[in-house]
Amino acid sequence: MNYPLIVKLEQFEHLDDEERSALLALTDGRMLHYEPRSDIIREGEDPRVVRLVLSGWACRYKQLPDGCRQIVAFFLPGDLCDHNVFVLSAMDHSIGTLTAVTLIEIAPAAFEAMMSARPQVTRALWWESLVNAGTQREWILNLGGRDALERLAHLFCELFHRLRGIGQTQDASYDMPLTQSDLAEVTGLTPVHVNRTLQTLRQRGLLTLKGRRLTILNRPGLERLALFNPNYLHLERVGARQDA
Incomplete structure (x- = not known):
């Protein structure tokens, strides 16, 4: 099974067939296609869903009032655009596409139910969060030390x-x-x-x-x-x- 989220999470935890099926079921959400160089969600908007990138490249970015933009993360196939972002009342950053992107919008209730029922998947998502945090530290070091x-x-x-x-x-x-x-x-x-x-x-x-x-x-x-x-x-x- 080459579903990108499963491939990614199995770098951290072994998943059995039921756990893979639970992740695959998340693709029952709404599928959306975005053109290159377009916004998926903008700073200040309400993040009501969990977004899973199936194909293409996207980025997280911050933009100053003068138009200066800093890309602070890349989203590749299999990446979740933050699996807990829906707890925010408003986005504090924007997410845009770099290429054509296909993604799935997952209802928070479905995502939380899957995590509650599948602790091994939750552990894999914890590992993913640790890798994301480590990547942010390296990017900060890049700007200040390299x-x-x-x-x-x-x-x-x-x-x-x-x-x-x-x-x-x-x-x-x-x-x-x-x-x-x-x-x-x-x-x-x-x-x-x-x-x-x-x-x-x-x-x-x-x-x-x-x-x-x-x-x-x-x-x-x-x-x-x-x-x-x-x-x-x-x-x-x-x-x-x-x-x-």
């Missing part, structure tokens, strides 16, 4: 590991739909600085970026440059290994 080369290299390493975990890499390459402006909004750089940094990474033989496809040519070298330690992704915690 230089431009290290920031971009770290982001590319992180995306590789996240996408590989849900089966969306081919060898050392993966789809890269982010524009240089997107990368600037993630890393706190200007688009011009991002362009120069990408050229340096290419010149060092660490990666190529062609046709919106990123290929890592030297992953150990890229990870050394990025000062990348994947411990915050908890990749070593695999459900099958826990059972063993």
Whole structure:
């Protein structure tokens, strides 16, 4: 079963057939399709549902009154746009698409009932929350402690590991739909600085970026440059290994 949420959560906990079926049943919610570069929900709006990304890339962002935007998280297939966000009376951030996105809107009551009935799924969701918090810490460290080369290299390493975990890499390459402006909004750089940094990474033989496809040519070298330690992704915690 390659349902992306199941694939993702089984990185943290082993799920049996009944638990997988309970997660699969969540897809009975309303399915919506969004065009690239559109808002799913905006800051200030009422978050009444849990959103599960089935395909495409989305992002969480904050925007200043002058239009300056900072991307603070990516949502990939299998990601929940916060499984407890519906407790808020109003969104304190916005969620927008980077590519075409298909998602499921899950009623909070159905989601909470599934969690109450399936403690192993709840444990997996706790692990997902810990990984999300760890990722936020790394992004803050990127902005405050890493230089431009290290920031971009770290982001590319992180995306590789996240996408590989849900089966969306081919060898050392993966789809890269982010524009240089997107990368600037993630890393706190200007688009011009991002362009120069990408050229340096290419010149060092660490990666190529062609046709919106990123290929890592030297992953150990890229990870050394990025000062990348994947411990915050908890990749070593695999459900099958826990059972063993």
